[in-house]
Amino acid sequence: MENMLHLAPSLARVPDCFIIPPDQLPPATTGVVSLPVIDMSGSHDEVCRAILDAGKEYGFFQVVNHGVPEQVMQDMEAVCAEFYRLPAADKAHLYSEDKTKPNRLFSGTTYNTGGDKYWMDCLRLACPVTVGDAGDATSDGWPDKPRRLREVFERFVAQSRGVGMQVLRLLCDAAGLRADYFDGELSRGDAILGVNHYPPCPDPAATLGLPPHCDRNLITLLVTGPVHGLEVLHAGEWVKVQHVPGAFVVNFGLQLEVVTNGMLKSVEHRVMTNAALPRTAVALFICPTEDCVVGPAEELVGDGGTPCYRALRFDEFKRIYATVKLGSALNLTTNLKNNQKADNIM
Ligand code: OGA
Ligand code: NI
Numbered sequence: 001m002e003n004m005l006h007l008a009p010s011l012a013r014v015p016d017c018f019i020i021p022p023d024q025l026p027p028a029t030t031g032v033v034s035l036p037v038i039d040m041s042g043s044h045d046e047v048c049r050a051i052l053d054a055g056k057e058y059g060f061f062q063v064v065n066h067g068v069p070e071q072v073m074q075d076m077e078a079v080c081a082e083f084y085r086l087p088a089a090d091k092a093h094l095y096s097e098d099k100t101k102p103n104r105l106f107s108g109t110t111y112n113t114g115g116d117k118y119w120m121d122c123l124r125l126a127c128p129v130t131v132g133d134a135g136d137a138t139s140d141g142w143p144d145k146p147r148r149l150r151e152v153f154e155r156f157v158a159q160s161r162g163v164g165m166q167v168l169r170l171l172c173d174a175a176g177l178r179a180d181y182f183d184g185e186l187s188r189g190d191a192i193l194g195v196n197h198y199p200p201c202p203d204p205a206a207t208l209g210l211p212p213h214c215d216r217n218l219i220t221l222l223v224t225g226p227v228h229g230l231e232v233l234h235a236g237e238w239v240k241v242q243h244v245p246g247a248f249v250v251n252f253g254l255q256l257e258v259v260t261n262g263m264l265k266s267v268e269h270r271v272m273t274n275a276a277l278p279r280t281a282v283a284l285f286i287c288p289t290e291d292c293v294v295g296p297a298e299e300l301v302g303d304g305g306t307p308c309y310r311a312l313r314f315d316e317f318k319r320i321y322a323t324v325k326l327g328s329a330l331n332l333t334t335n336l337k338n339n340q341k342a343d344n345i346m
Helices: 046-055 071-086 135-139 149-175 254-259 314-320 331-341
Strands: 038-039 060-064 103-106 121-127 191-198 208-213 218-225 228-232 237-241 250-253 268-272 279-288
Touching: 038 046, 046 149, 071 103, 071 149, 071 191, 071 218, 071 279, 121 149, 135 208, 149 218, 149 279, 191 208, 228 250, 254 314
Parallel strands: 038 060
Antiparallel strands: 060 250, 103 121, 121 191, 191 279, 208 268, 218 250, 218 279, 228 237, 228 268
16 A cells, blocks of 8 residues: 555655666657547538547547536546545555456556556556446445445446447447447446555656556547647657546557557557646456457458467466567567567467
């Protein structure tokens, strides 16, 4: 628990384990690139095309008019802030460094980093897909404070998962897959809710909140709040993501890259720290079931085409891609192809 950054007295200096060598921390290009902002209330065909274009060009986009009530978003933001303000004693039982625990509070990333540390605290909760329907039996092990946390989180998860599933259906239409392609075990694993909290950091130029990584799940929805931090790799440069109030940032996970046989890419992103303001971002990771075998869709490989990825069980995939190494995170995706091409067993 003493590792938790948000509970530590403010530090004058960042401990060495957080310092990232300058050659591994290329600055973002100046200026903020606005990711494509897609109005979900547009016509079906327009939205389909916009999602496919943005997905191919950036792998990241924002959606507005997504139908999740403003109150649900505001309650989520408020309860997350309340949670991190709770006294340490109310959170101590949630703290765990055991990566196999589905519900826990910890500091740093879930990836193996070989001892490097990142400037982030995280509350990570497993959300069975029935959340919201089956009452609190499904959310055992979730925090019991603040009192309204369960209710607010469950509503947020159910609603934002709905947006993710809608995006997937539109993508199917745009890409030539049947509309319910992702509705089964590809999206039926426990969704993971991550409440990422980045306290102000005394040395933002030498630290990262999250290392460059691709999400390993199917698709991710993010609510980033107004404080800057998220950067996306685009055309070889890091670009800052502009905050659009009320929007979800949507990005593709590696499982979607595999299913689409590389037509859609899971794009690397990272989180910068800042000295002035705490930042909180909420991520919902939609995931396949653990035993779901994920491989390229036949419809997208085509007759006589070559699958660019091996089919792997999702739990096996996560085990193989458990390590993030700064400066080489792109290999997360390329390895998969190279290994496949070289016919190696990973
Ligand atoms: C993540 C992630 C971005 C953020 O949790 O995988 O990329 O802004 N988060 O916290
Ligand atoms: Ni991510």
